[in-house]
Amino acid sequence: MNIAKPDYKVDGNTQARLDSLLARFEEHGPRNVGYPCNSIFDYSALLPFMGYVINNVGDPFHDSNFRSNTHDIEREVIAQFADMMHLSQDGAWGYVTSGGTEGNMYGLYMGREMFPDGVVYFSQDTHYSVVKILRVLKARNIMIKSQDSGEIDYEDLRETIRINRDSPVIFMANIGTTMKGAIDDVGKVRDILDDLAVTESYIHADAALSGMILPFVEEPQPYGFDSGFDSVAVSGHKMIGSPLPCGVALTRREYVARIARSIEYVGVLDTTLSGSRSALAPLILWYAFERYGMDGFREMVSRCLDVAEYAVARFNDVGIPAWRHKNSVTVVFPKPSEYVFRKWQIAPYEDIAHIIAMPHVTRETIDEIVDDCLREDTER
Ligand SMILES: Cc1ncc(COP(=O)(O)O)c(C=O)c1O
Known part of the structure; x- marks a missing residue:
């Protein structure tokens, strides 16, 4: 015995709200580097x-x-x-x-x-x-x-x-x-x-x-x-x-x-x-x-640690004293300008901030953040 599904057509206004919400998430997703949420997944089978x-x-x-x-x-x-x-x-x-x-x-x-x-x-x-x-x-x-x-x-x-x-x-x-x-x-x-x-x-x-x-x-x-x-x-x-x-x-x-x-x-x-x-x-x-199995997660974690290490090295190369703990994907560095932490959804705490190298954070992302940190506020 099946339960009938409601016959509901999404009206224009509702659809517009949904579309704009989706667009917001699409824009913010790749630049979420301050919170430890892996954004790469596909659960469409569910x-x-x-x-x-x-x-x-x-x-x-x-x-x-x-x-x-x-x-x-x-x-x-x-x-x-x-x-x-x-x-x-x-x-x-x-x-x-x-x-x-x-x-x-x-x-x-x-x-x-x-x-x-x-x-x-x-x-x-x-x-x-x-x-x-x-x-x-x-x-x-x-x-x-x-x-x-x-x-x-x-x-x-x-x-x-x-x-x-x-x-x-x-x-x-x-x-x-x-x-x-x-x-x-x-x-x-x-x-x-x-x-x-x-x-x-x-x-x-x-x-x-x-x-x-x-x-x-x-x-x-x-x-x-x-x-x-x-x-x-x-x-x-x-x-x-x-x-x-x-x-x-x-x-x-x-x-x-x-x-x-x-x-x-x-x-x-x-x-x-x-x-x-x-x-x-x-x-x-x-x-x-x-989907991943233990080997897949091992590979994922290893890639994240690699990006975290790269971030520490890139920051240090340009004179920004970043560091991280052993086995940690959390890269700690001095609190950047407001422009940087807003653009990259970085969570500041007192005089520090962190980037968390989750799977969607790549070496290219790190390069962009370091460049942003180097630029003076007045250029923006
Ligand atoms: C160390 C630690 N414990 C607990 C929590 C709370 O987790 P949730 O936000 O899933 O309730 C967080 C969230 O970032 C966390 O970093």
């Missing part, structure tokens, strides 16, 4: 799925009364990320989120449920959403100083944990900070916890961008569940590329039982933060893994 009411409400690892879902596809995506994050298939649980923020909220929620009187430690360079998440969760928290590199200041962390030694530690690790691409060394953090004889701890990793880089490089900084993660959030619309914001929250299956509640109305286990969830987002991520 367009037919826009014609159905599909919804992944509930736990992707359990049945749902809402049958038009992509839970099976979602489980494959989670299995893929579990593999990349060094978590056994049997021990893995996760779901496709609406983006990095939801993944971080999930991880910190889990940490707070495991240790309700725990203190959350996070660095100054942590993504801005975390302060809001901690307010929502009403979790005790302490901000730790960052080093100039963007990495957490381990001495400040040690001293602060020492003073609060009677409380469990929930550590929010940055596996690639937003502005500088800095990676907190979870090995060092675990050493601090061992030295201070902290027995109750939980590490959540925000690997929004670098979660799709480190699995593909030869000498990654420590990352993954074998390095001590208890949960991780990775964005889907960043390195993978997606027209819909999305991401993945991944944790250990044994922890999830603590928050699961069975909901009769939808016949699901309520283990996710949102109720109704996109069924298209898991399909998009799954399709990207089908």
Whole structure:
């Protein structure tokens, strides 16, 4: 039995609005170099799925009364990320989120449920959403100083944990900070916890961008569940590329039982933060893994790192002190003129800015940006 499709013809005004919106996106797309969103993708094979009411409400690892879902596809995506994050298939649980923020909220929620009187430690360079998440969760928290590199200041962390030694530690690790691409060394953090004889701890990793880089490089900084993660959030619309914001929250299956509640109305286990969830987002991520495979992503990441290295060299050649961290596609340089950061959608922060070498950013793009930085404002 088919449901009749509505017979609706787009009127001239509506079409004009849609056309002008499309033109705007076409113009801005190639010059988005300040935000980590891969703009090169083709999901047209998935367009037919826009014609159905599909919804992944509930736990992707359990049945749902809402049958038009992509839970099976979602489980494959989670299995893929579990593999990349060094978590056994049997021990893995996760779901496709609406983006990095939801993944971080999930991880910190889990940490707070495991240790309700725990203190959350996070660095100054942590993504801005975390302060809001901690307010929502009403979790005790302490901000730790960052080093100039963007990495957490381990001495400040040690001293602060020492003073609060009677409380469990929930550590929010940055596996690639937003502005500088800095990676907190979870090995060092675990050493601090061992030295201070902290027995109750939980590490959540925000690997929004670098979660799709480190699995593909030869000498990654420590990352993954074998390095001590208890949960991780990775964005889907960043390195993978997606027209819909999305991401993945991944944790250990044994922890999830603590928050699961069975909901009769939808016949699901309520283990996710949102109720109704996109069924298209898991399909998009799954399709990207089908399309690229691990080798394709390795090649993509390698090209991005190459462009990032080229950018550092080009800036330095003309006397602009740009730099980047090992295995990072984030190129940090002094805040350019307003003309440059507006033209290239560069995100300035205090006196610095960054270019993020995503797949659509080429060596030619970098040449153009460097030329723009060299020109005086008055020439424009
Ligand atoms: C390090 C980091 N964490 C979290 C986020 C939040 O991700 P989203 O915007 O997908 O919620 C971002 C966004 O840029 C980020 O850079």
